[in-house]
Amino acid sequence: MNPRLAKALINGLLLGGTLVALFPLLWMLSVSFMPAGGASALPPPLLPAHPTMENYRVLFAHAGMGSYLFNSLLVSSAITVFSLAFNLMAGYAFAKLRFAGRERLFQALVGALVIPAQVAMLPLFLLLKYIGLVNSYAGVIVPGMATVFGIFLVRQYARGIPDELLEAARIDGAGEWRIFGQIVLPLLKPIMVTLAIFTFLAAWNDFMWPLIVLTGQEHYTLPIGLASLAREHAQDSELMMAGSVITVLPVLLLFLAMQRYYLEGLLLGSVKG
Amino acid sequence: MNAQRAAWLFLTPALLVLGVFFLLPVIAALVLSLTDYDLYALADIRNLRFVALQNYWALLQRPLFWSALGHTVYFVAVGVPLSMGASLGAALLLNSPLARCKPFFRTALFAPVVTTVVATAVIWRYLFNTKYGWMNYALDGLGIHPVDWLGDPHWAMPTIILFAVWKNFGYNMIIFLAGLQAIPIDLYEAARIDGASAWRQFRHITWPMLGPTMLMVGILTVSGYFQLFAEPYVMTEGGPLQSTTSVLYLMYDEGFKWWNLGSASAVAFLLFIIMFAVTVLMLKLSRHRQHVDGEPA
Numbered sequence: 001m002n003p004r005l006a007k008a009l010i011n012g013l014l015l016g017g018t019l020v021a022l023f024p025l026l027w028m029l030s031v032s033f034m035p036a037g038g039a040s041a042l043p044p045p046l047l048p049a050h051p052t053m054e055n056y057r058v059l060f061a062h063a064g065m066g067s068y069l070f071n072s073l074l075v076s077s078a079i080t081v082f083s084l085a086f087n088l089m090a091g092y093a094f095a096k097l098r099f100a101g102r103e104r105l106f107q108a109l110v111g112a113l114v115i116p117a118q119v120a121m122l123p124l125f126l127l128l129k130y131i132g133l134v135n136s137y138a139g140v141i142v143p144g145m146a147t148v149f150g151i152f153l154v155r156q157y158a159r160g161i162p163d164e165l166l167e168a169a170r171i172d173g174a175g176e177w178r179i180f181g182q183i184v185l186p187l188l189k190p191i192m193v194t195l196a197i198f199t200f201l202a203a204w205n206d207f208m209w210p211l212i213v214l215t216g217q218e219h220y221t222l223p224i225g226l227a228s229l230a231r232e233h234a235q236d237s238e239l240m241m242a243g244s245v246i247t248v249l250p251v252l253l254l255f256l257a258m259q260r261y262y263l264e265g266l267l268l269g270s271v272k273g
Numbered sequence: 274m275n276a277q278r279a280a281w282l283f284l285t286p287a288l289l290v291l292g293v294f295f296l297l298p299v300i301a302a303l304v305l306s307l308t309d310y311d312l313y314a315l316a317d318i319r320n321l322r323f324v325a326l327q328n329y330w331a332l333l334q335r336p337l338f339w340s341a342l343g344h345t346v347y348f349v350a351v352g353v354p355l356s357m358g359a360s361l362g363a364a365l366l367l368n369s370p371l372a373r374c375k376p377f378f379r380t381a382l383f384a385p386v387v388t389t390v391v392a393t394a395v396i397w398r399y400l401f402n403t404k405y406g407w408m409n410y411a412l413d414g415l416g417i418h419p420v421d422w423l424g425d426p427h428w429a430m431p432t433i434i435l436f437a438v439w440k441n442f443g444y445n446m447i448i449f450l451a452g453l454q455a456i457p458i459d460l461y462e463a464a465r466i467d468g469a470s471a472w473r474q475f476r477h478i479t480w481p482m483l484g485p486t487m488l489m490v491g492i493l494t495v496s497g498y499f500q501l502f503a504e505p506y507v508m509t510e511g512g513p514l515q516s517t518t519s520v521l522y523l524m525y526d527e528g529f530k531w532w533n534l535g536s537a538s539a540v541a542f543l544l545f546i547i548m549f550a551v552t553v554l555m556l557k558l559s560r561h562r563q564h565v566d567g568e569p570a
Binding site: 003007023028040041085112118121125146205208224227231243263266 | 282284288290291294296302305363369372378383388389392393398399404405407443500502503521528534537538541549552
């Protein structure tokens with residue numbers, strides 16, 4: 001094929017794909033500024049004729065969007081902080097500390113990845129009901145405080161830390177906690193950032209478990225609140241698009257700002273084979 | 274502090290969380306699936322009875338279970354190849370030396386992956402609206418009659434599949450892109466000197482070299498797609514005429530709408546067994562194929 005034609009074809013296809021990927025998101029943003037009923041016209045309008053913030057005002061003033069946003073931030077941040085701490089400690093131990101049964105235990109953990117999380121959800125609900133955590137923030141947070149994926153990711157990365165460094169510190173009389181805090185953690189910083197973004201995004205977007213454990217509106221996270229609004233307000237497309245913007249925008253911006261770390265983590269986590 | 278003890282101290286919090294909130298519930302789910310745990314047992318545990326495999330037996334005789342399984346298999350069998358094809362196509366385009374503005378295209382194509390399923394599913398509900406949706410408007414421009422995308426039992430699942438492909442293809446695209454970049458350039462140069470066409474280079478270099486990546490991506494995508502739930506929950510509520518009720522949707526309804534937790538656990542375990550069997554089958558098939566390919570021609 002003629003190279004100029006090939007170049008036009010390849011870039012044309014990329015442009016077309018990008019349009020398909022972004023159109024729904026851009027359309028969501030545009031419709032969110034239309035007055036009620038503004039999107040229900042033929043031909044479907046692309047841009048709002050009279051942009052308005054009314055949908056956002058209604059969502060925050062009457063639909064509890066502010067509290068959903070707060071709940072999402074709180075729950076996702078808490079999951080991120082706890083799981084970061086626990087996964088870092090465990091991943092480091094699996095990579096660098098010697099103990100009997102280390103390899104076998106790690107293999108058992110990775111093997112457990114074949115079990116879909118939903119298998120655990122029914123008894124987990126009963127367990128949390130028994131200890132009084134159903135319909136509370138803790139009910140969403142606690143099961144997410146450690147993940148096999150996170151431990152795996154940290155272990156992969158921490159294996160690159162030279163043993164001599166840790167041995168030298170031990171000979172100097174440093175305790176294991178000090179070695180972890182002052183030598184290991186600074187070296188793990190890149191994987192910490194990656195894992196933090198991954199965890200936060202996953203917690204923010206999570207749907208099924210919060211839907212099960214949060215039985216009352218006051219603790220709803222954004223996806224649960226939005227799904228329940230969408231059932232009540234099926235016809236109010238402009239309102240629902242504003243709700244979608246509020247749900248999607250924080251994670252989309254976080255991803256854009258930290259994209260390098262996110263994509264790195266995606267690749268690190270997928271070379272299990 | 275002794276090194277062994279230090280190691281266990283570091284491990285304790287994570288192992289405790291995983292043990293109490295994952296491992297224990299999984300074992301409990303197996304036990305639960307052998308009981309008739311329902312609303313009465315929820316009120317008073319003394320109403321609980323051991324029923325052995327009755328839940329499983331009853332499920333296998335319920336048409337709703339088979340149709341839910343059928344819808345899920347439909348979603349996996351059509352959605353996974355489409356999704357992986359889109360990922361591979363996008364990765365090949367991005368990897369081409371002729372492509373321009375690569376970082377921009379990569380980010381844009383990946384963007385749907387990080388969005389929230391619920392929010393984007395809501396968007397698609399309006400894009401595929403029968404009367405005012407863009408999809409039917411565009412089809413109308415081509416002279417095609419409007420389709421009742423989410424209201425017609427024949428079209429609801431294809432619409433959900435299209436949505437899933439749009440939402441997910443960017444993830445595997447990044448993995449394929451890394452796989453493509455790991456193929457040594459000399460292979461292509463040698464092929465070009467031999468006069469091999471672009472298609473033959475793809476068939477004899479790119480495709481076999483991507484084999485292991487393809488298998489891993491395939492297994493992960495299949496197990497992800499078997500867990501279909503949020504999309505039908507938001508877009509169709511399992512309808513119309515239960516045409517988009519997936520296995521997990523059935524589990525959710527059975528467990529948290531009707532409070533038949535015993536039977537719902539059996540659904541979860543059957544799904545797990547099916548997913549496991551499919552994974553093993555994929556590994557076996559790929560090994561078999563490698564064996565056949567590896568033989569001298």
